[in-house]
Amino acid sequence: MTGRPFSLDQTLNTLAAWLLALMWILPLVYAVWTAIHPGAYEARFVLTAPLTADNFIAAWNAAPFARYFLNTFLLVTLILAGQFLLCTLAAYAFARFTFPGRSILFTLVLLQLLVMPDILIVENYKTMRLLDLVDTIPAIALPYIASGFGIFLLRQTFLTIPRELDEAARIEGASVLGILWRVYIPLAKPTYLAYGLVSVSHHWNNFLWPLIVTNSEETRPVTVGLSIFSAIDSGIEWSVINAATLMTTAPLLIAFLLFQRQFVQSFMRAGIK
Amino acid sequence: MTSHRSVRFRRDWIHGWLLLLPAMVFLFAFTHIPAITTIINSFYSTPRGRREAKFLGLTNYERLLDDAVFWKVLGNNLWFALGTIPMSVALAIVMALWVNDKMAGRGFLRMAFFTPTVLPLIAVANIWLFFYTPGFGLIDQLTSSLFGWSSVNWLGDPATALNAVIVVTVWKEAGFFMIFYLAALQAIPVTLTEAARIEGASRWTIFWRITFPLMMPTTLFVSINAVINSFRLVDHIFILTDGGPDNASSLLLFYIYETAFRFWETGYGATLTVVLLLLLSLMAIGQFFLFDRRVHYK
Numbered sequence: 283m284t285g286r287p288f289s290l291d292q293t294l295n296t297l298a299a300w301l302l303a304l305m306w307i308l309p310l311v312y313a314v315w316t317a318i319h320p321g322a323y324e325a326r327f328v329l330t331a332p333l334t335a336d337n338f339i340a341a342w343n344a345a346p347f348a349r350y351f352l353n354t355f356l357l358v359t360l361i362l363a364g365q366f367l368l369c370t371l372a373a374y375a376f377a378r379f380t381f382p383g384r385s386i387l388f389t390l391v392l393l394q395l396l397v398m399p400d401i402l403i404v405e406n407y408k409t410m411r412l413l414d415l416v417d418t419i420p421a422i423a424l425p426y427i428a429s430g431f432g433i434f435l436l437r438q439t440f441l442t443i444p445r446e447l448d449e450a451a452r453i454e455g456a457s458v459l460g461i462l463w464r465v466y467i468p469l470a471k472p473t474y475l476a477y478g479l480v481s482v483s484h485h486w487n488n489f490l491w492p493l494i495v496t497n498s499e500e501t502r503p504v505t506v507g508l509s510i511f512s513a514i515d516s517g518i519e520w521s522v523i524n525a526a527t528l529m530t531t532a533p534l535l536i537a538f539l540l541f542q543r544q545f546v547q548s549f550m551r552a553g554i555k
Numbered sequence: 556m557t558s559h560r561s562v563r564f565r566r567d568w569i570h571g572w573l574l575l576l577p578a579m580v581f582l583f584a585f586t587h588i589p590a591i592t593t594i595i596n597s598f599y600s601t602p603r604g605r606r607e608a609k610f611l612g613l614t615n616y617e618r619l620l621d622d623a624v625f626w627k628v629l630g631n632n633l634w635f636a637l638g639t640i641p642m643s644v645a646l647a648i649v650m651a652l653w654v655n656d657k658m659a660g661r662g663f664l665r666m667a668f669f670t671p672t673v674l675p676l677i678a679v680a681n682i683w684l685f686f687y688t689p690g691f692g693l694i695d696q697l698t699s700s701l702f703g704w705s706s707v708n709w710l711g712d713p714a715t716a717l718n719a720v721i722v723v724t725v726w727k728e729a730g731f732f733m734i735f736y737l738a739a740l741q742a743i744p745v746t747l748t749e750a751a752r753i754e755g756a757s758r759w760t761i762f763w764r765i766t767f768p769l770m771m772p773t774t775l776f777v778s779i780n781a782v783i784n785s786f787r788l789v790d791h792i793f794i795l796t797d798g799g800p801d802n803a804s805s806l807l808l809f810y811i812y813e814t815a816f817r818f819w820e821t822g823y824g825a826t827l828t829v830v831l832l833l834l835l836s837l838m839a840i841g842q843f844f845l846f847d848r849r850v851h852y853k
Contacts, residue, residue, distance in 0.1 A: 300660070310682070372579070375572075380571070397586060401787060401835075430582070489790040546669060
């Protein structure tokens with residue numbers, strides 16, 4: 283496609299691509315516009331509009347966002363730690379051990395890709411009430427810790443590691459867990475990074491289950507906090523709502539813009555079977 | 556030799572089971588057992604206070620058949636799936652082709668297409684809500700200044716509410732699916748398309764005869780994801796329309812939420828969940844057979 287100095291086809295394609303990209307980015311640009319300008323400019327686009335940080339300050343003071351951020355941070359950390367531990371052990375079992383029931387158990391793991399905890403809200407809520415965990419951060423995290431996707435992804439990675447490596451470690455006297463720790467985990471680092479990014483962004487953004495299972499400031503993650511803050515009848519200015527919206531997504535958005543290549547590659551890696 | 560081997564095997568069994576145990580406990584506790592109790596509870600009444608759940612037989616299912624809201628929501632969900640899946644998959648392919656091309660500013664293009672993916676759906680809804688606001692929302696301003704249209708209440712009109720929700724969903728999803736197509740495109744050997752071009756094949760022919768068939772496994776993967784998402788993505792509805800007006804934009808999972816957590820009818824909520832589980836398994840089976848024959852290119 284390159285090499286030719288000018289081609290109509292290529293030019294039209296580039297134009298269309300740019301047009302779509304601008305359309306795609308417009309909502310975000312617009313949110314930034316209203317958030318950094320006074321309320322009077324939320325529908326008036328003049329380049330000379332004065333900049334202000336007041337909207338962010340107003341949003342920050344209007345709701346306990348610091349607490350919400352802390353909750354989300356704890357939640358995402360808890361989920362990621364749990365997923366890494368459980369999925370690693372399970373993936374290792376599926377990749378390197380033969381035992382009765384292996385294939386049926388693996389099918390049950392894959393089944394979770396279809397029937398996610400997200401849709402079993404009614405029963406999972408009952409379970410949480412039974413465990414007396416309603417309105418706690420672990421209650422938000424627990425259903426997601428044994429991730430079928432994570433087990434599958436790590437198993438695929440572990441399968442590509444040559445068996446000679448763990449034979450060698452075995453001869454040197456490494457235990458089952460020792461081999462996992464010294465051979466498999468270090469070699470699967472890119473997969474852990476990919477899965478970690480996907481998992482963090484997914485659970486940072488999760489809304490429905492946290493909404494159901496939390497009901498106090500001390501446990502609510504930012505997504506639920508934001509939805510309460512911007513509830514239609516709250517009468518808060520648009521520019522302030524947009525500032526809050528940007529604020530809650532800022533950590534992910536900034537991380538994404540800084541590590542764009544890694545993000546995209548991680549999502550790609552996570553998607554290839 | 557054989558005894559040594561069988562000891563090794565037995566030890567493998569125990570190691571395998573022990574390694575799996577923690578994950579399986581959680582998997583069963585929060586996915587498989589709830590899925591089964593959902594089915595059981597769909598035959599029972601909702602327990603209230605001291606009154607325990609009573610066995611009702613098929614009463615909940617009879618109610619389901621007579622429930623006009625359920626049918627409406629089911630129809631909405633079908634429309635939502637039809638509106639979001641082909642559109643976001645097609646856009647994803649086009650985006651991936653563009654970004655994969657050596658096009659001016661492809662870094663910007665990739666960033667623009669992918670950014671919605673990292674935003675929470677709830678935040679996305681907040682931003683779009685303002686776009687749709689009648690009168691001074693951006694869409695109304697554009698249509699009135701360009702075409703002189705009068706103000707439209709996109710989210711408040713039953714005729715447009717669901718479509719407005721669909722637009723937001725496509726915007727959010729297309730960039731995510733683009734990534735998978737990008738990966739697929741990069742796996743296609745350049746020599747293949749190069750050879751076709753030397754033979755004089757047009758871009759269009761190359762796409763339909765080479766690229767698209769080779770991306771079939773990705774299309775299968777992406778469309779399964781898209782189907783699951785069409786039943787799972789309801790976050791934005793909470794902000795945009797709250798299911799209204801008159802359930803015009805309510806989806807099945809949203810209705811389950813309303814039934815179980817706003818009206819606290821968990822028995823009927825379980826019955827509705829059974830429908831969702833059934834639909835998901837039907838679609839998985841259907842898609843598997845539909846695509847199965849055409850996917851084996853690798």
